[in-house]
Amino acid sequence: MNDASHKIPGGRPAIRPLDEAAVNRIAAGEVIERPAAAVKELVENALDADARRIEVAQAEGGKTLIRVTDDGHGIPAEDLPQAVARHATSKIDGSDLLNIASYGFRGEALASIGAVARLSIASRAAGAEAAEIAVEGGRVGQVRPAALRRGTVVELRDLFHATPARLKFLRSDRAEAQAIGDVVRRLAMAEPFVSLTLTDVSGGGEKVSFRADAETGDLFDALAGRLTRVLGAEFVRNALRVEAEREGLRLTGYAGLPTYSRGAAVAQHFFVNGRPVKDRMLLGALRAAYMDVLPAGRHPAAALYIDCPAELVDVNVHPAKSEVRFRDPGTARGLVVSALRHALAEAGHRAATTVAGAALGAARPGAPGAPAAPRYQMDRPSAAARAASYQAQAPAPGGAEPGFAETAGAWSARVEPVEEAPHGAEETPAEALPLGAARAQLHETYILAQTEDGLVIVDAHAAHERLVYERLKAQLAENGVAAQALLIPEVVEMPEPARGRLLDAAEDLARLGLVIEPFGGEALAVRETPALLGEVGARGLLADVADALEETGTAVGLEARLMAVLSRMACHGSVRAGRRMRAEEMNALLREMEATPLSGQCNHGRPTYVELKLADVERLFGRR
Incomplete structure (x- = not known):
């Protein structure tokens, strides 16, 4: 076998310390791996200096120029040499690394940048004269007088000129500029009361890529x-x-x-x-x-x-x-x-306004037809699961709650007028309610409702699917997860880290219907599994739950599988497309949607209704 290329050649060489320049260049690779990282460090320094206005300029994706100008409290001339030294900072004293309130604290950024680029810092502290210092390839120059009214200007040119091999790993100018923009935008989101501007000065021109003025209010x-x-x-x-x-x-x-x-x-x-x-x-x-x-x-x-x-x-x-x-x-x-x-x-039944915008776009004269929404193929549930879902949607005794059980009669898609309330009785008109009053059923699938200022189109199956699902979830929360005991406990071998995580979460898993116990060595005995899951492979179930525990620290994986079963039951137990509905059924569905959380989308995340304002509809016909 040939000697591996990563082995040390020539026997046993002497151990010796690296020179400071090499140490700085190696350390710079951890902090400044691309231009966007340099921008992040410099803008964070400006924020720590209590700057209220920060301007960032870059050229060629930050490879040839990055300049950050701020109006912060500045750096005194006597502190400039320390500012570019490694592990030198004014933000902490090193006594308590768990009480850090500033963005920066490691004292590495400026020294790392100076080790791989041509860096200059001009700054003016309150009540002092402006001064500047330059660092090139790790060599620190002398402090000199400068012309600056306030704050600090940090400029770095020719990033990675001291380590040209790293330039080969940078992406295109456009990609690096995009990364810089992402960094500036994230920091802008973190500090809404600070003004930030990003300018592209490539080729000698100036183009403002991003601008966010300081916000006011609470x-x-x-x-x-x-x-x-x-x-x-x-x-x-x-x-x-x-x-x-x-x-x-x-x-x-x-x-x-x-x-x-x-x-x-x-x-x-x-x-x-x-x-x-x-x-x-x-x-x-x-x-x-x-x-x-x-x-x-x-x-x-x-x-x-x-x-x-x-x-x-x-x-x-x-x-x-x-x-x-x-x-x-x-x-x-x-x-x-x-x-x-x-x-x-x-949020109740609220759905995104983008749904209505997409519907109006598809309805515009001459607009090409929008692609059909993806159809979700669901596994056929067992007979017991179907029975449970139909029971969940059946009318309550005495008509206490609206129900949507299947009816044998063939009903007209047209909705007859609802009888008026007795004289003197005060009742909110259905049109004044959020989802309005049912006026028609279209293609035995969609309910058309009229509101005071527009119309609502409801996918009856999708809406009822969510209502049944929420009912089933409420029953599950009230009665708990039923567990089925295995006639013969299944023994599963698990790697020790996964086994430990499962045993630590055994109490939570038992509440979800999964009962496990140690079985010696690296084995676990599965004694009960959630009844809703039916016949399930204990090995695969434990592996999924162990992965979820590693990622999130909770048994969300098992909970997700239970919710998926309930969703499947709700899907197959809901009003099916193609069945005509009576007026009272449609209005009952609308009222229950208004009272049910998350009813703005079905179990698969698709919208259950689209609301169109009358003004938008009139624009389609040129009436506005």
């Missing part, structure tokens, strides 16, 4: 204004306000409606104590909160802010400071899941 008004600028007005119009607090952690922000979903997880933003972070646990909590309201392949949009005492979260996890670790991750995850589910439930 926190939520400022956030709404800044998110409108960064994520777009559609997001804010179709987002729910989120506010909750638990055990010292406070969650605020906006979360999109389920019907305002995205095809990729590109609009999910978390901020911890103002710091943009990418945390697997928080992203998993976001997915769990939307678990049964989004179809496969769709992702929620959200901008969520967690604030807590600094000692409850560790930000010193990664050199890029983009990861955090909570002292109690379960509390943070539970706060996100419960707050989002509460906000979604409070």
Whole structure:
């Protein structure tokens, strides 16, 4: 066998320390891996200096020029040499690494940039003269006088000129410029009361790529204004306000409606104590909160802010400071899941305005036909599951609640006028209610309802599917998950880390109908499984649940499978397309939709209704 190329050649060489320049260039690879990382560090320094206005300029994707100008408190001339030294900072004293309130604290950014680029810093502190210092390839120059009214200007040119091999790993100018824009936008979302501007000065010209002026008002008004600028007005119009607090952690922000979903997880933003972070646990909590309201392949949009005492979260996890670790991750995850589910439930039957916009676009004269919505193929449930679903949708005794059981008669699609209430009785007209009064059934599938200022088109099957699903979930929550005991317990061998996670969560799993116990060595004995799942392979079920525990720390995987079964039962037990409905049935369906949380979308995340304003319809016919 040939010697591996990574082995040390020439026997046993002497161990010797690397020179400072090499150390700095190696360390720079951890902090400054691309131009966007340099922009992030410099803008964060400006924010830590209490700047209210920050201007960023870049050329050729930041490869040839990055300049950050701020109006912060500046750096005194005598401190400039220390500012570009490694592990030198004014933000912490090193005595307490768990009480960090600033963006930066490691004292690495400027030294790392100076090791791989041509760096110059000009700054003026209050009551002092302006001064500047230059660093090239790790060599620090002398402090010189400068001309500057206030704040700091940091300019770096020819990034990675000292390590040309790294230039080969950079992407195109357009891609690097896009990455810089993403960084600036995330920081703009974190600081709505600060003005940020990004300018492209490639080729000698100046083009403003992004501009966000400082917002005013209270926190939520400022956030709404800044998110409108960064994520777009559609997001804010179709987002729910989120506010909750638990055990010292406070969650605020906006979360999109389920019907305002995205095809990729590109609009999910978390901020911890103002710091943009990418945390697997928080992203998993976001997915769990939307678990049964989004179809496969769709992702929620959200901008969520967690604030807590600094000692409850560790930000010193990664050199890029983009990861955090909570002292109690379960509390943070539970706060996100419960707050989002509460906000979604409070939204009731509300659906995204983009649904109506798409419908109007498809209805415009001469517009090409929109592609049909994807059809969701569902497994045929068992006879017991069908019986349970039909029972859930059957009318209550005495007519206490509206029901939608199948009727044998063939009913006209036209709705006859509803009898007026007796004289003197006060009753809200159906047209004044959010979903209006049923006026017709179209193609034995869609309910056409009239409101005071428009019309509503309801997919009866999709709407009733959600109503039945919510009823089944309520029954499950009230009566618990029924478990079926296995005649012979199934013994499953599991790797020790997975086995340990399952045993730690055994109490939670038992509440979900999965009863396990240790069986010696690396084995687990499965004694009971959730009855709703029917016949299930214990090995595969335990593997799925163990994976979910590793990712999120909870038994969300088993819960998701139970919810999927309920969804399947609701789908097959709901009003089927092609059945004609009576007027009272259609109006009862509309009223129950108004009273049921999440009824704006079916179990698969598709919208259950489209609302069109009369003014929009009149525009289609040229009446406005």
